[in-house]
Amino acid sequence: MQQRPLGRSGLAVSRLALGTMTWGRDTDADDAAAQLKSFLDAGGNLIDTADVYGDGDAESVIGSLLGTLVPREELLIATKAGLRPGGERRRDNSRGHLLRTLDASLRRLGTDYVDLFQVHCYDPQTPLEETLAALDHAVASGRVRYIGLSNFSGWQTAQAAVWQAAWPGRAPVVAAQVEYSLLERGVEREVLPACEALGLGVLPWSPLGRGVLTGKYRHGRPADSRAVSPHFERFVVTYLEPRCSSIVEAVATAANGLGVSPLEVALAWIRDRPGVTAPILGARTAGQLLGALQVERMVLPEEITTALDDVSALEVGYPERDG
Known part of the structure; x- marks a missing residue:
């Protein structure tokens, strides 16, 4: 698998990442273990998780595989913190919470550092300087190699990245993890331009439109799909509407013409978007992951890329498109 630099950092990551949101649940x-082995065999090296995935069980599963399935130094681990599983305060990017959850993540992962530590979401109740100072401390202590943001808006991303770049010795923000696919191109308005200007690598989550772009929902909701899962039903139904259906049909038509799966077409499109470093693949089974990994050998013809751009085009106006 080809590798790409993560933003303006020296960290080289595989151009596909492995997601673990369903692990442990x-x-x-x-x-x-089968997923991770398939991913590593394909040349992948970046695995993404979070302290809230499976209430910590996803990190524990990863920790159980380190040393047995893969040496720690051969795997790049990205995790996230800043969300609480319940209670009145859902978002918490305070210094105490971030550093406490980082230590808990390290215990579950069975390692003394993570390669990429990401703030899971923006917290309006915590001063951004406090959050970023906590990340600086995590890097200075050796527990974190690089820092990133997740689900930040364009101005929030720019504010954080500029703050870190304003003073020597602060840890630079090198990555932004955001939802991005043919069904969700909102980040193209401001987040992607901010990342390009400030040197952040983009890690798209849900690059297959929460599974909808695979075409599995074209004729109903399979009994074993996320659309009928108590954990993920609300997550999927957002994209089971007419506009999304027309995009899915365009992807299916392109796949039929190329003799590949809709999954490969949708994944190749997002993988090769300007500014994208590595889409994060989330699979429930090893078989699903193997199907997705076939995209490594594929390059979309320019005319198909253009057609998909057109059918999924984002409506923009002032000030993104002036005049």
């Missing part, structure tokens, strides 16, 4: 330890 819908994906058991054996299937997680």
Whole structure:
């Protein structure tokens, strides 16, 4: 698998990343091991998780595979913090919470550092300087190699990145993890331009439109799909509407003409978007992941890329498109 630099950092990552949102809940330890082995065999090296995935179980599963399935130094681990599983304060980017959850993540992962530590979302109740100072401390202490943001808007991303670049010795923000796919191109308005201007690598989550771009929902909701899962039903139904259906049909038509799967077409499109470093693949089974990894050998013809751009085009106006 080809590698790309993560933003303006020296960290080289595989151009596909492995997501673990279902690990420890819908994906058991054996299937997680099979997924990781397939990913590593394909040349992948970046795995993404979070302290809230499976209430910490996803990190524990990863920790159980380190040393047995893969040496720690051969795997790049990205995790996130800043969300609380319940209570009145859902978002918490305070110094105490971030550093406390980082230590808990390290214990579950069975390692003394993570390669990329990301703030899971913007917290309006915590001064941004406090959050970023906590990240600086995490890097200075050796527990974190690089820092990133997740689900920040354009201005929030720019504010954080500029703050870190304004003073020597602060840890630079090198990555932005955002939802991005043919069904969700909102980040093209301001987040992607901010990342390009400030040197952040983009890590798209849900690059297959929460599974909808695979075409599995074209004729209903399969009994084993996320659309009928109590954990993920609300996550999927957002994209089961007419506009999204027309995009899915365009992807299916392109796939039929190329003799590949809709999954490969949608994934190749997002993988090769300007500014994208590595889409994050989330699979429930090893078989699903193997199908997605076939995209490595594929390059979309320019005319198909243009057609998909057109059918999924984002409506923009002032000030993104002036005049």
